[in-house]
Amino acid sequence: MHVTAPGHAAPLETSTGLDHRKLLMWAFLGSDCLFFGSLIATYLLYRGKSITGPYPHEVFNIPYTSVSAFVLLTSSLTMVLALAAIQRGDQRGLKAWLLATALLGGVFLGGQYFEFTTFIREGLTLRANLFGSTFFTLTGFHGAHVTVGVIILLSLFVTALRGRLPRERHLNVELAGLYWHFVDVVWIVIFTVVYLVEAPNIVGAG
Amino acid sequence: MATVTGALPRVLRRPTSYTGWWSWVTTVDHKRIGVLYGFTAFAFLLVGGIEALTIRTQLAGSESALVSPELYNQLFTMHALTMIFLAVMPLSAAFFNLIIPLQIGARDVAFPRLNALSYWIFLFGGLLLNAGWLVGNSPDAGWFAYANLTSKTFSPERGLDFYALGLLVLGTSSMAAAFNFVVTILNMRAPGMTLMRMPVFTWMTLVTSFLLITAFPVITVGLIELAFDRLFGTNFFVTAKGANPLLWQHLFWVFGHPEVYILILPAMGIVSEVLPTFARKPLFGYPFVVLSGVSIGFMGWAVWSHHMFTVGLGPVANATFALTTMVIAVPTGVKIFNWIATLWGGSLSLKTPLLFALGFIVLFIIGGLSGVSHSSPPADSQQQDTYYIVAHLHYVLFGGSIFGLFAGIYYWFPKFSGRLLHEGLGKLNFWLMFIGMNLTFGPMHWLGLDGMPRRIYSYPAGMGWDFWNLMSTAGSYMLGIGFLAFAWNFVSSLRKGEKATSDPWDGRTLEWSIASPPPIYNFATIPTVHGRDAFWAQKYLETPGHQPRGVPSGGADGDGDGAHGQGAGHLGVHMPGLSYFPIIVALGLALAAVGLLTHVAVIALGVLIMLFGIYGWTFEPAEPDE
Numbered sequence: 123m124h125v126t127a128p129g130h131a132a133p134l135e136t137s138t139g140l141d142h143r144k145l146l147m148w149a150f151l152g153s154d155c156l157f158f159g160s161l162i163a164t165y166l167l168y169r170g171k172s173i174t175g176p177y178p179h180e181v182f183n184i185p186y187t188s189v190s191a192f193v194l195l196t197s198s199l200t201m202v203l204a205l206a207a208i209q210r211g212d213q214r215g216l217k218a219w220l221l222a223t224a225l226l227g228g229v230f231l232g233g234q235y236f237e238f239t240t241f242i243r244e245g246l247t248l249r250a251n252l253f254g255s256t257f258f259t260l261t262g263f264h265g266a267h268v269t270v271g272v273i274i275l276l277s278l279f280v281t282a283l284r285g286r287l288p289r290e291r292h293l294n295v296e297l298a299g300l301y302w303h304f305v306d307v308v309w310i311v312i313f314t315v316v317y318l319v320e321a322p323n324i325v326g327a328g
Numbered sequence: 329m330a331t332v333t334g335a336l337p338r339v340l341r342r343p344t345s346y347t348g349w350w351s352w353v354t355t356v357d358h359k360r361i362g363v364l365y366g367f368t369a370f371a372f373l374l375v376g377g378i379e380a381l382t383i384r385t386q387l388a389g390s391e392s393a394l395v396s397p398e399l400y401n402q403l404f405t406m407h408a409l410t411m412i413f414l415a416v417m418p419l420s421a422a423f424f425n426l427i428i429p430l431q432i433g434a435r436d437v438a439f440p441r442l443n444a445l446s447y448w449i450f451l452f453g454g455l456l457l458n459a460g461w462l463v464g465n466s467p468d469a470g471w472f473a474y475a476n477l478t479s480k481t482f483s484p485e486r487g488l489d490f491y492a493l494g495l496l497v498l499g500t501s502s503m504a505a506a507f508n509f510v511v512t513i514l515n516m517r518a519p520g521m522t523l524m525r526m527p528v529f530t531w532m533t534l535v536t537s538f539l540l541i542t543a544f545p546v547i548t549v550g551l552i553e554l555a556f557d558r559l560f561g562t563n564f565f566v567t568a569k570g571a572n573p574l575l576w577q578h579l580f581w582v583f584g585h586p587e588v589y590i591l592i593l594p595a596m597g598i599v600s601e602v603l604p605t606f607a608r609k610p611l612f613g614y615p616f617v618v619l620s621g622v623s624i625g626f627m628g629w630a631v632w633s634h635h636m637f638t639v640g641l642g643p644v645a646n647a648t649f650a651l652t653t654m655v656i657a658v659p660t661g662v663k664i665f666n667w668i669a670t671l672w673g674g675s676l677s678l679k680t681p682l683l684f685a686l687g688f689i690v691l692f693i694i695g696g697l698s699g700v701s702h703s704s705p706p707a708d709s710q711q712q713d714t715y716y717i718v719a720h721l722h723y724v725l726f727g728g729s730i731f732g733l734f735a736g737i738y739y740w741f742p743k744f745s746g747r748l749l750h751e752g753l754g755k756l757n758f759w760l761m762f763i764g765m766n767l768t769f770g771p772m773h774w775l776g777l778d779g780m781p782r783r784i785y786s787y788p789a790g791m792g793w794d795f796w797n798l799m800s801t802a803g804s805y806m807l808g809i810g811f812l813a814f815a816w817n818f819v820s821s822l823r824k825g826e827k828a829t830s831d832p833w834d835g836r837t838l839e840w841s842i843a844s845p846p847p848i849y850n851f852a853t854i855p856t857v858h859g860r861d862a863f864w865a866q867k868y869l870e871t872p873g874h875q876p877r878g879v880p881s882g883g884a885d886g887d888g889d890g891a892h893g894q895g896a897g898h899l900g901v902h903m904p905g906l907s908y909f910p911i912i913v914a915l916g917l918a919l920a921a922v923g924l925l926t927h928v929a930v931i932a933l934g935v936l937i938m939l940f941g942i943y944g945w946t947f948e949p950a951e952p953d954e
Contacts, residue, residue, distance in 0.1 A: 136515040142438040145511045153503065153541040160549035160579060164564070173570045248562050252570050255562035259553070277946075 147297050151304045154267075158308050161263060162315060165256040172251035181241050182317055190233035191313045194268070197226035198306045201299045211289045217282045220295075223302065224275035227268055234265050257316065264312055267305045274298050342948070343906040346848075354906040356440035357848060359744065361447050362425030368451055369418035374811070375458070376410035379403050381808055384768070388801040390789040400785035401468035402487065406458070408471035409491070412591065413498050414454045416725065419733050420594035421446070421502075424509050424533050426744060430839035430846065431527045433518025433855045433862075438511040440904040441945065442504055448914030449501035456921060457494030460487050467491035470783065472584065472635075473554070475565035475576035480558050486925065492555040493921045499544045499551070500917065506540035509533055518838070520857035524618070527837045528611060531618050532597030535625040536590050542629075543586035550579035559924060574639065581632035589628040591725060592692075593621060595732025596663060599685045602735045603667055605833050606682035607674025610861055613666040620659035620666075627656045637705045638712045646705040653703035660696055664689060679833070680754030684735035687762050691727025695720055698773065713783075716776025722769040734761070734814070741821070742828030746844045750825060753817035760810030767803025771796035836864040849903055907948060912941035 136142060200222040207215030238258070246254045278298055281287045287294065343354040355361065383403050386394045395403065425443065429436055437443050460466030465485040469477050478488050513534045517526065526534075553564035554576070563569040565576055604611045611617060633641060633649040667689055676682065698720040702708040711717055734757075742748050780793050787793055831840040838855060839846075841863045859865050916938030923931030 137517040137521075138514050140515065142511050142515055145515055146439065146507055149507050149510050149541060153507075153545050156542050157545035157549060160546045164549065164553065164575060164579075167572065167575055168570075171570045171572075248556070248560055252563050255556070255564055259556060259562065 141293060143293065143297055144300075147300050151300065154304065154308075158260075158264070158311075161260045162311065165260050165316065168252040168256050172253040174251050176241075176244055176246045176250065176253070178253060178257075178316075179320075181244050181246050183237075183240075184317060186233075187237065187313065187317055190230055190237075191309060193226050193233070194230040194306055194309055197223045197230070198303050200226060201302045205292065205295050205299050208287065208289060208292045208295050213282065213285075213287075216287065216295070217279060220275055220279040220282060224272050224279060227272040227275065227302075231265060231268055231272065234261065234268075260312060260316065264305070264308060267308070271298070271302050271305055274301070343908060346906070351906065353911055354908055356436075356444050356904050356907055356910070358425045358429050358437050358440065358443060359846065359848075361443050362422045362427075363744070364447050365418050365422035365425060365450070368447075368454070369415050369422060372410055372414035372418070372454055376407050376415055377808060377811060379407040379410065381804055383407060384801040384804040386785065387787075387797050389798065390787050390791070390794050392786055395785065397785045398468065401783070402460070402466040404783055405467045405470055405473075405491075406460075409457060409467065409495075411725070412471065412587070413495065414457070416591050416729050416733070417502065418450055420536070420591075420729075421450070421505055423529075423594060423598065423733070423736055423740070424505070424537075427740065427839060428509060428512060428530055428533055429516070430743075430842070430850055431530050431837050432513065432516060432521060433838050433851060433857065434512065434516040435849050435851060435854075436904060437508050438516060439508050441907050441910050442508050444907065444910035445913055446501045446505035446508065448911045449497060449504065449917060452914055452918035453494055453497035453501055456497055456918060457490060459494075460490040465490075472580055473576075474580075475554070475573040476567060476571075478554060478558075478576075479565055489555070489558055489925055492551045492558065493924060496548060496551050496555070497918060497921050499548050502540050503544050506537040506544075509537040510541065513537070518855050518857050518862075521862070524615065525857055525860050525862070528600035528614070528617055528621075529594075529597035532593045532600070532621050535621050536593045539586045539590050539593075539625055539628065543583045543590065546579055547583035547587075550576060550583070553579075555924070574636075577636055577639065578632070581635045582629075584635065585632040586625075586628045588724075589624055591729050592732075593624065595688065595729045595736075596621065598732045598736035598739070599667065599688050600663075601837065602681045602685040602739050603670045604861075605739070605835055606677045606679060606685070607671050608677070608834070609670060609674040610836075610864075611666070612669035612672075613662075614860060616662055617666050620662040623659045624656065627652065627659070631656055634703060634708070637708045650703055650705055654700065657696065657700050657703070664693060664696075677833075679738075680749065680751060680758060681735045681739040681833075683755065683758045684731050684738060687758065688728060688731040688735060691723050691731060691762075691765065695723025695727055698723065711776065713781055714776035715772040715780045715782060718782055719769050719772035719776060722765075722772075726765055726769065731761070731765075734758075739833070740839075741818075742832045743839055743844050743846070745822055745825070746828055747821055747825035748828045748832060749821045750817050753813060753820075757810055757813040757817060760806055760813055764803050764806030764810050768800050768807055769803075771800050771803075775800075831863075834867075836861040838863050841866065905949075907945070909941045909945035909948060913938055913945065916941055 136145075138145065140148075200219045204216055204219035204223060207213075207219055241254075246257070248254055248258050275298060278287060278295060281294075343350060345351050352360065352364065355364075382395065383400070386392050386400060425437070428434075458466075463486055465487040467473065467487045467490055469483060469488060469491070473488065473491055477483060478491075513526070513530055553562070556562040557564050557566065563571055565571050565573050567573060600611055600617055630652045631649060633645055634653045637646055637649070698716070702711045702717070702720070738749055738754055775793055775796050778792065780787065780791070787797075828844050830842060830844050832844075833840070838857075841855065842850060855862065855866075858870075916934045916936070919934030919937060920931050921934070923929070923934050
């Protein structure tokens with residue numbers, strides 16, 4: 123799990139052998155699981171319980187969201203390539219893959235923005251019904267996580283551009299990667315639960 | 329490294345003064361942050377105490393009209409919120425900060441600036457939660473704030489907005505602190521201090537921190553849903569749109585029951601330190617005390633619906649949660665037997681810290697037994713929403729948490745002040761609180777079994793409740809005098825108390841091996857640990873002739889001669905530098921929350937300040953440049 127690269131910046135010994143920041147990131151991600159878990163639980167509890175429309179099957183465009191999910195998952199690959207680049211001291215590769223990851227994240231966010239505005243035009247708002255409240259809150263908080271990730275990636279990219287992300291600071295990229303992969307994994311769960319599992323919503327219309 | 333960081337952008341000049349007001353604002357020293365936590369929590373404790381005394385004065389006799397029903401609702405809600413989130417939890421956090429690095433032989437916590445951030449967010453969150461008093465609308469739906477009483481329809485005033493946003497801000501603070509202590513305890517133990525050699529207080533802090541980082545996200549989601557319903561018109565708890573208000577109860581108690589253990593485990597840890605020291609014996613059954621604490625941490629997740637027995641979840645759910653609730657009493661009982669066995673045959677030194685620890689055991693047993701009595705759903709249906717529950721929860725939270733924390737204050741005060749608290753005043757403090765506590769909350773048992781409901785602002789004459797309510801009110805004033813005695817003792821001892829040596833109680837753990845008060849870097853040489861009760865072993869086992877062996881402290885009474893450990897050589901004594909950024913980030917966060925209640929421009933300003941703070945923080949090296 124712990125990659126000891128040559129020339130690690132701070133050879134501070136820790137009791138577990140894990141860097142403080144890495145342990146912090148793992149603890150945070152564990153905690154964030156409970157956060158998304160509670161949001162998803164809320165969504166599941168209210169699935170098919172909306173009294174009025176629009177219902178999920180009326181607004182969802184599965185092929186469209188599948189493409190956007192594919193884009194986000196691809197960004198996990200470029201993230202791995204960015205980490206591999208800094209670990210072997212390839213600064214050009216690092217910059218290219220960091221930027222690619224941030225751009226793919228940006229495309230996903232753009233897709234989400236377009237999806238949200240389309241839904242709102244079709245009458246699905248935060249206030250419309252239980253589906254609207256739970257859908258926008260769950261996917262919105264995921265989008266907020268992606269946004270934070272894109273900001274981190276762009277900050278790393280700018281730092282690398284200015285030559286201040288040398289090989290011995292690979293942990294910065296690794297931590298951003300941990301966060302980024304987590305956000306992707308959460309999207310797999312959300313995409314499955316929200317979009318792919320057929321909601322029995324027609325029943326709720328009564 | 330210094331060459332790389334030195335070239336990075338600096339937005340603010342680094343603060344350098346270690347004295348004066350600004351040094352407290354910019355401090356990242358765990359001991360100073362602990363002191364800030366302690367004093368702020370005590371101030372909030374007094375506020376919550378005044379609220380409690382007002383409640384008790386109102387209830388002293390039947391048909392009293394001291395406060396209006398509306399104000400009464402705000403008083404009992406704010407009393408609970410203040411005591412839980414602004415007094416007991418931050419007092420525990422004060423001890424985490426003051427003690428943990430010293431007990432594990434570290435120079436500071438893993439993330440000193442994050443630690444300062446936790447404190448400042450706590451302070452601003454506490455003020456935000458209390459801001460309702462300024463506009464005359466404090467939260468008034470109980471600390472559990474059941475939906476859908478909390479909806480805009482039924483609570484149109486501002487009060488519950490302060491509730492939702494105040495607790496969201498405070499939750500950020502608690503989680504940030506907990507992340508810090510998880511990493512600190514797991515990663516910064518002195519060489520040789522394996523997990524099963526850690527002091528029990530350190531263990532209980534670790535368990536509490538894990539509970540915090542897992543339980544708070546759940547209530548965060550609940551509070552977000554509540555805030556969205558109230559501010560943006562979502563439908564999470566709007567029954568007319570098909571919502572199920574039980575969602576809130578589940579989210580609340582899934583958090584709320586681990587929260588109970590978040591409040592009590594630190595006190596249990598303190599008592600597990602105080603008893604062996606004053607019995608002059610090692611803790612009996614250390615692995616059992618530790619593992620029962622860990623299992624309480626796990627099992628605390630499986631009992632939440634016992635708060636909902638009267639909701640109608642059905643016989644299967646009720647029976648399941650009744651069983652898990654009865655089972656969780658087992659590890660608690662294991663702890664109590666181990667504490668008693670620690671005292672057994674010890675040469676007890678009945679100083680004030682031990683008195684409070686003994687008080688803790690007695691009162692916690694009473695509170696625990698009444699707790700088991702409502703693990704049975706039929707019995708609970710009788711007790712639900714009566715004063716019997718109020719009696720139970722105060723025996724565990726006041727008799728438990730507060731007595732444990734007071735044992736800790738009397739125990740560790742000399743370590744940080746260099747002086748002892750006065751024994752005579754301490755004993756007066758203890759007996760006033762012990763008798764006052766039983767007089768206040770004891771009668772509530774029979775008032776509750778006699779049917780007196782909770783959360784009523786008044787009751788008719790002729791119910792037979794007048795006498796015991798009057799006694800209870802008298803007891804609460806006695807408690808108030810007890811707190812004043814403590815405050816007097818604290819202030820006067822701080823100024824002219826008896827000077828304390830570095831090891832006034834003949835302590836067992838590493839914090840007693842360094843000077844009182846400790847130098848800023850705590851340990852000149854990082855100690856090497858060979859077993860449990862590391863300092864006791866150094867004094868009596870590793871040195872023949874029962875002669876306490878001095879340990880290099882580098883502090884005021886640096887009488888050390890034994891050089892051991894070789895940590896300092898390659899670590900050096902580089903302490904983290906002061907920083908403006910924690911308070912800036914906290915201020916931005918609080919402003920953004922206030923903006924949600926006022927104007928979108930304030931949100932934008934808050935977010936901007938926060939981003940500025942985060943960027944400055946990121947590019948500020950942890951250590952000041954030389």
